[in-house]
Amino acid sequence: MSAGPVTLYGLKNCDTCKKALKALDAADRETAFVDIRSEADLDRLVPAWLKAVGPETLVNRRSTTWRSLSEAEKSGALGDEAADLLKANPTLIKRPVIDTGAEILVGWDSGTQQALAR
Structure with missing residues (x-):
């Protein structure tokens, strides 16, 4: 993975976030973790x-x-009311959200991992 620092937004008890943090750490990627419920x-x-x-x-x-x-x-969450609903219910945000400084990546799948490897 490339050397630039990233910010990972997620939940401390989220297994997917833990997996992402572990993989980023193993790749020596500088990563700041921000809890979306209490810190973001x-x-x-x-x-x-x-x-x-x-x-x-x-x-x-x-x-x-x-x-x-x-x-x-549910209908509003995918339309004009998405921002309000996500702010009121942070657990509705798909995790992790990774900010590379150049792009926003969501989830921990092969596409996200490939994007981080660039």
Whole structure:
């Protein structure tokens, strides 16, 4: 993986975030971890993330929080109300969100790992 520092936004108890942190550490990638519930400035970050990747990518539709939403809320989460819903329910944010300084990557899949290797 390339040498530039990254910021990983996630939850301390999220297995996927732990996997990502471990892999980044093993690759000697300088990584700052920011807890999206207690430390992140979601008022500033969520709109920027939505602009960068869109609600289809950023909203975690596999979470228990998603399943507890009404159909109207689910519809809004993928539209104009996405920012408000994600700020009010940080667990709806697909994790991890990785800011490389040049791009925003969401999730920990082969695409994210390849992008970090550039």
